[in-house]
Amino acid sequence: MFLSHDDVDHYGNVDVVMELCPNATLITSWFMTERLTGELNVAPTRWRWLGDGEQLDLGDRIVTALRPPLYDSPTTRGLFDHRTGVYWASDCYATPVTTGTAFVEELDPEAWASGLTVFAQWNSPWATMVDPAAYATACRRIEELPLHAIAGCHGPTIEASNLRQAHELLRAVPTAVAPPQPGQELLDQIVAAMTGAPTAA
Ligand SMILES: [Fe+2]
Ligand SMILES: [Fe+2]
Known part of the structure; x- marks a missing residue:
């Protein structure tokens, strides 16, 4: 595991x-x-x-631990499966969905683009402070793998036909503008909906 x-x-x-x-x-x-x-x-x-960049022979396949370009914990490593060409990206390349969705191809392209950007900036807010060249190098490390698909923990799988756009979207995260996160007003609305209490004007 x-x-x-x-x-x-x-x-x-x-x-x-x-x-x-x-x-x-x-x-x-x-x-x-x-x-x-x-x-x-x-x-x-x-x-x-298994440290970042290290390989492990599982018997029927070789896997390499590779830290994705964006993450929310310093321990993060993704896993590249050399046999299938699938990269498990942990929290990276994620996008929120409203219903069970297997592949990003099923999403509205604009919803995917904005979802990936917002998730990435909220989950890795330090992305706006990175050195562009260093960030591009981190992105290239994944882009240059013999990829068949990217899977992760918080969104549909990205198949071969969508990989190029996924890489472009991820590269643009540091300079993209994400909306602010919900504040107390939303919590007030949730509580009011639960309790029937009126919300403040
Ligand atoms: Fe996380
Ligand atoms: Fe997570």
Whole structure:
């Protein structure tokens, strides 16, 4: 099992899965072990540390841990599967959807573009401060893989026909303008809808 980073939406059920799969190995890293101390109950004999850029032979395929250009935890690494050409991007290349959607091709192109941009800037707000050349290098590291598809944790899969646009959208994130996040007014509306209380004018 590959653990991309130490956010609870990614590691929340690791203990249960490892218990149900007694022969499984948890592929993670030193830094993640540090940050998850006290959170997980997995014996050190079942960990395998795989750092950024390192390869692992799984028997039927080689995988490489590669940090995506954008992320929300310093432990983050994606995983490239050399056999299928699929890159698991963790939180990167994500876009919110209103209903179950398998592939970005099914989305309205403008909704995909704005969704990817907003998710990326909100999840990695430091992107607006990056050095453009260094960021381009980080993007190229993924773009130049023999990619068949990009999958991630927060959005539909990006197939070959949409990869070029995905790369263009991600490259533009640092200079794109994202809308502000919802504030107290929205919470007031949610609470009012739940309780029937009137909202402030
Ligand atoms: Fe995350
Ligand atoms: Fe996440």
